[in-house]
Amino acid sequence: MRHEERRISAIFQRAILLAMAAPTLAACADAGSVGPPSTSPPGTVGDAGSDATTTQSIDGGLAFDGGLHVDDGGICASHLIASEPVDTCGNYVRLPCGVPQGVVPRDNCYFEINDCASICPDTYFNCHAIGDSCLDGGAIVADDAGGVTVDCAICLTGVGRIPAGLASGAVAVAFVHPSPVGAYFARASHFEAASVHAFRRLRRELAQHAAPPRLLRAARRAERDEARHARLTARAARRFGAAPITPRVHPVAARALDAVALENAVEGCVRETFGALVLHVQAAAAGDRAVATMLAEVARDETRHAALSWSVAAWASPRVDAASRARIAAACAVAIAELRRGVDAAASIAPDAELARVTGLPSREVSHILLNVLEADLFATLPRA
Numbered sequence: 001m002r003h004e005e006r007r008i009s010a011i012f013q014r015a016i017l018l019a020m021a022a023p024t025l026a027a028c029a030d031a032g033s034v035g036p037p038s039t040s041p042p043g044t045v046g047d048a049g050s051d052a053t054t055t056q057s058i059d060g061g062l063a064f065d066g067g068l069h070v071d072d073g074g075i076c077a078s079h080l081i082a083s084e085p086v087d088t089c090g091n092y093v094r095l096p097c098g099v100p101q102g103v104v105p106r107d108n109c110y111f112e113i114n115d116c117a118s119i120c121p122d123t124y125f126n127c128h129a130i131g132d133s134c135l136d137g138g139a140i141v142a143d144d145a146g147g148v149t150v151d152c153a154i155c156l157t158g159v160g161r162i163p164a165g166l167a168s169g170a171v172a173v174a175f176v177h178p179s180p181v182g183a184y185f186a187r188a189s190h191f192e193a194a195s196v197h198a199f200r201r202l203r204r205e206l207a208q209h210a211a212p213p214r215l216l217r218a219a220r221r222a223e224r225d226e227a228r229h230a231r232l233t234a235r236a237a238r239r240f241g242a243a244p245i246t247p248r249v250h251p252v253a254a255r256a257l258d259a260v261a262l263e264n265a266v267e268g269c270v271r272e273t274f275g276a277l278v279l280h281v282q283a284a285a286a287g288d289r290a291v292a293t294m295l296a297e298v299a300r301d302e303t304r305h306a307a308l309s310w311s312v313a314a315w316a317s318p319r320v321d322a323a324s325r326a327r328i329a330a331a332c333a334v335a336i337a338e339l340r341r342g343v344d345a346a347a348s349i350a351p352d353a354e355l356a357r358v359t360g361l362p363s364r365e366v367s368h369i370l371l372n373v374l375e376a377d378l379f380a381t382l383p384r385a
């Protein structure tokens with residue numbers, strides 16, 4: 001584990017040095033002056049006002065408030081649909097009558113973040129048309145059935161693992177004053193709390209498959225870390241006027257080792273590892289002293305979690321068959337591609353200046369540099385078939 005942590009830390013250092021040389025981050029760091037935020041804390045909120053908006057079942061899907069659109073032909077009810085293959089980072093929404101009136105898509109099949117609020121269930125970070133609804137040139141069109149399918153991305157990098165069984169669509173952020181910074185931390189806290197479940201389950205499943213005690217101990221420590229992260233980010237959310245909603249995670253039946261290894265590779269070796277690196281960059285660039293200190297603490301923990309993921313992968317890989325290793329490698333390739341799309345998605349939406357300043361969120365250019373280094377130096381060492 002120590003060996004993996006040192007290896008990953010060395011790669012992170014190279015990536016961060018390259019990223020710091022990028023004009024956008026350098027400029028930010030120069031101005032950066034770590035200091036108090038310009039937004040005055042609007043106070044704290046409780047769960048009152050939380051808007052669990054899922055309401056009724058339509059055509060086997062879930063309709064939700066805000067998902068009803070009046071069109072020429074009458075009322076169209078958007079609904080959640082299952083993704084195939086399963087996408088743990090997206091809620092797929094079907095708009096049976098196409099793009100709602102008044103919604104103007106941006107380039108690359110993405111919608112404005114405000115329009116995502118009317119299209120998506122209440123947890124999302126961006127949304128974009130997919131499949132036949134998105135032409136190669138980036139235009140959104142109705143598909144053969146006359147509708148549009150939208151992927152409402154629910155994963156936020158840097159916030160840990162998404163556990164199987166995480167309830168989607170019925171989680172929300174309660175606002176006193178709409179604040180992008182508060183929303184960011186409330187969503188982060190939601191997923192940090194979900195990561196507690198992910199590591200608790202990982203520990204139990206590792207025990208069931210007779211993994212060495214050092215991995216079980218590390219998973220237990222990571223579970224405690226994630227609970228602390230959830231509290232830290234919830235505190236930050238409340239400071240900026242928002243509050244997280246506790247995640248609901250449905251029970252998952254005992255899984256075979258190949259399923260555990262696949263989830264670990266995608267959620268841990270790819271997503272959590274990239275998230276840890278992004279957090280280091282954010283900690284260096286955040287323009288708010290308290291936020292920078294918190295992000296640095298979380299980044300250190302997340303680097304250790306990344307090392308745990310890679311140690312679990314090294315232990316599990318020889319214990320699953322070649323077909324499973326091929327499936328895991330393919331799933332990782334999809335997850336890496338999804339990270340790239342996510343980076344581009346974030347860039348296609350006009351960034352909120354205060355959010356970028358307070359949290360040090362990296363630009364698209366910096367994010368691609370980080371991903372490039374990870375792909376070349378780390379992801380290339382993922383176990384293969």
Ligand SMILES: [Fe+2]
Pocket residue numbers: 159160161195222226272301302305
């Ligand atoms: Fe983590």
Ligand SMILES: [Fe+2]
Pocket residue numbers: 158159160192195225226229298302
């Ligand atoms: Fe975390």
